[in-house]
Amino acid sequence: MPQRRPTAARLTLAVSLALLGLASLVPPVAANGIGDLYVAGMKQVLEVRVDQSRIVNSVDIPPVAEAMAMSPDGKQLYVSSGTQNVAHIDIETISPVDPIKLPSAAAGLACPRGSVLVAAMPDSKQLAMVDRQTGEIEVSAALPGAVDLVAADRRETTVIAAQKGASWIAALTTDTGTLHTGAVTGKVVALAVDRGKGSAWVATKSPDKLWNVKLPELTVIAEVSLPGTPVGVASMASGPVAAGQHDMWLVAGEQAKTWGRASGSIVAIAASDDGGVLIAAESTQMEAFGATGTSERKLPLTSTKAPLALAVVPAPSSLGRFGVGTTSGTGASPAPTGKGTGHMPVTSSVDQVQAWIRDAPLPGAIATGLGILAVYWFVAFRATRKKGRARR
Numbered sequence: 406m407p408q409r410r411p412t413a414a415r416l417t418l419a420v421s422l423a424l425l426g427l428a429s430l431v432p433p434v435a436a437n438g439i440g441d442l443y444v445a446g447m448k449q450v451l452e453v454r455v456d457q458s459r460i461v462n463s464v465d466i467p468p469v470a471e472a473m474a475m476s477p478d479g480k481q482l483y484v485s486s487g488t489q490n491v492a493h494i495d496i497e498t499i500s501p502v503d504p505i506k507l508p509s510a511a512a513g514l515a516c517p518r519g520s521v522l523v524a525a526m527p528d529s530k531q532l533a534m535v536d537r538q539t540g541e542i543e544v545s546a547a548l549p550g551a552v553d554l555v556a557a558d559r560r561e562t563t564v565i566a567a568q569k570g571a572s573w574i575a576a577l578t579t580d581t582g583t584l585h586t587g588a589v590t591g592k593v594v595a596l597a598v599d600r601g602k603g604s605a606w607v608a609t610k611s612p613d614k615l616w617n618v619k620l621p622e623l624t625v626i627a628e629v630s631l632p633g634t635p636v637g638v639a640s641m642a643s644g645p646v647a648a649g650q651h652d653m654w655l656v657a658g659e660q661a662k663t664w665g666r667a668s669g670s671i672v673a674i675a676a677s678d679d680g681g682v683l684i685a686a687e688s689t690q691m692e693a694f695g696a697t698g699t700s701e702r703k704l705p706l707t708s709t710k711a712p713l714a715l716a717v718v719p720a721p722s723s724l725g726r727f728g729v730g731t732t733s734g735t736g737a738s739p740a741p742t743g744k745g746t747g748h749m750p751v752t753s754s755v756d757q758v759q760a761w762i763r764d765a766p767l768p769g770a771i772a773t774g775l776g777i778l779a780v781y782w783f784v785a786f787r788a789t790r791k792k793g794r795a796r797r
Contacts (some may be wrong), residue, residue, distance in 0.1 A: 441677070441723045442684060443482055444691055444706065445470035445714040450484060451706070452499060455682070455693050456723035458704045462499045466492045473716040474514035474522060476537060477559035482716060483522055485511040491524060491535075507533050508544060515557035515564050517598075521579045523564050527551035532566055532577055545584055549573040554593065558640070559678075559719050560601035563620045567593040567607070574607060576621040587623030589616045597638045597645065600680055606645045608635040615647050615656055631661050637673050642680025643696060653683075653698065665698030675715040677722035686712035693724060 439461045440452035447469050452462035472485045475496075483505070484492040490504040491511055505522070511533070513525035522535040530552060532545040550568040552575070557564040563578045570592045576585045591609030598605045599617075604626060607616040613631040615638065618624065633649035645656045646664055648671045655664035669687030676683055682701075683694045691712055693702040701724060706712050 441718045441720065442691070443473060443475065443716040443718075444686065444710075444712045445473050445484055445716075446706065446710040446712060448709050450482065450494060451710060453691065453704060454723060455684070455702055458702045460704070464494055464499050464501060466494075466501070470713050471512055472514045473714045474516045474557070475716045475718065476516050476522075477518060477719055479719045481537065483514050483516070484714075485514050485524065487512065491522075505535055505540070507535075507542065509533075512553035513555040513566070515555045516559065517557035517564050517579050518559055518562050519579060523555055523557065523566075523577065523579065525552045525555045525566055527553045527568070532564075532575075534577075534579055534582075543582070545577055545582070548575050549586060554596050556596035556598050556605065558598040558600060561598055561603070561620065563598075565596050565598060565605040565607070565618075565620065565623075567596055569593060572609075574618065574623055576605075576623050578621050583621065585621045585623050587618065589618070589625065589628075590614075594635055595638045597640045597676075599645070600640045600642065600676075606638050606640060608638040608647055610634045615645060615661065617645075627659070629656050629659060629661050632663070636671055639674045639676040639683055640680065641676050641683060641696070646674070646676070646683055648674045648685065653685075653694075655698070663698075665694050665700070667692055668700065668703070672712060673715055675717050677717050677724075678719045679721040679725065682722040682724050684715055684717065686715050693722075695724070 440454050442453040442455050444451045444453055448465060449463045450466055451460050454461050466484050467486045469486060470484050471487050474483045480496050482494040482496055488510050489507050491507060492504050493502045495502050507524055507526060509526040509529040511524040512527050515523045520537050522537050524533040526533055530548045530550060532552060534543045550571050550573060552566050552568055554569055555564055555566040562580045563576050566575045566577065572588050572591060574587050574589060589607050589609055591612050591614055593607055594610055595608040596605060604617055604619050607618060613634050615629045615631060616625060617627040619626055631647055631654055633652055635647045635649055637648040639646050647654050650670055651667050653665045654661040667685045667687055669690055672686045672688060674683060674685050681696045685692045689705065689707050689711060691704040691706055692700055695701050
């Protein structure tokens with residue numbers, strides 16, 4: 406007896422299942438989760454996918470950007486341009502929303518753990534604390550000078566602040582409003598809060614040093630001499646990295662060792678949230694370095710796109726899927742819910758397939774749909790063969 410072929414109804418069911426597979430794998434078009442770095446140029450904020458060295462989105466901002474800060478959940482970005490108005494960008498839609506108006510012009514910005522945005526206001530010598538949920542603003546007591554630097558980490562409620570070129574430093578605990586002041590020897594050039602370790606790093610020139618201070622007391626824990634004059638500092642999982650104009654040094658114990666070298670003049674540096682990748686904003690490009698200081702990616706950014714400030718998403722770097730940054734040791738904290746939680750390092754073949762489907766959703770979805778069709782035809786063929794044998 407001849408074998409029965411799959412009916413039209415069964416074929417329709419198979420096609421429907423394949424289409425469902427396609428629909429379930431193709432995500433909605435949205436900016437949230439695409440990039441893992443934000444770069445402020447003169448008139449725009451660029452959303453960058455580091456592993457692909459490409460700009461995936463942009464949004465216009467008032468010129469000229471001075472500093473940026475991202476909320477701990479990765480959903481909001483804030484940009485200061487030296488005025489009372491702080492630009493506010495919704496990450497999900499990559500579009501500006503109503504700016505935040507401060508009592509005085511803002512310079513540095515930082516988002517510590519919680520719902521507070523901290524802004525340095527040099528004219529009034531104060532720090533503004535903005536409740537990002539209610540919009541209420543509180544200001545600190547007067548600081549020793551025209552504060553223009555502030556740094557935070559999403560794991561800590563205390564921020565560190567200073568005036569570029571001065572020697573005083575200050576620590577503000579945002580959940581209590583407690584303010585401490587202190588000083589280091591030298592002229593402050595950059596700040597970074599250590600990765601959930603209750604301390605901060607202060608880079609100075611004259612002398613060229615990196616100071617480790619306890620938060621919030623600001624007592625000096627250690628001081629390390631640097632081989633050159635620093636322009637920035639970032640907290641990596643393996644330790645702090647200080648950057649000069651081109652050279653970068655990793656502090657290990659009481660020594661600063663050569664770590665990497667940028668191909669352009671460094672403007673600012675920032676560590677990825679997992680501490681395994683360092684991003685350098687250079688005069689005409691963005692450059693990404695792995696945990697051992699090797700240059701991994703470059704993205705030319707010239708003219709009005711030349712980088713002035715950086716903000717990383719609160720999630721592991723997209724370079725993690727290529728093994729970059731995975732040798733940096735401990736120190737990384739789990740990514741919070743919100744933007745970028747899909748950027749997890751690839752650790753298995755299954756993860757690699759999932760990453761390919763996520764990063765190239767259409768080809769991945771087509772492959773899955775074809776797979777469903779193939780499985781259906783195989784099952785249908787086996788079933789018809791069994792029925793044919795049973796009727797003989």
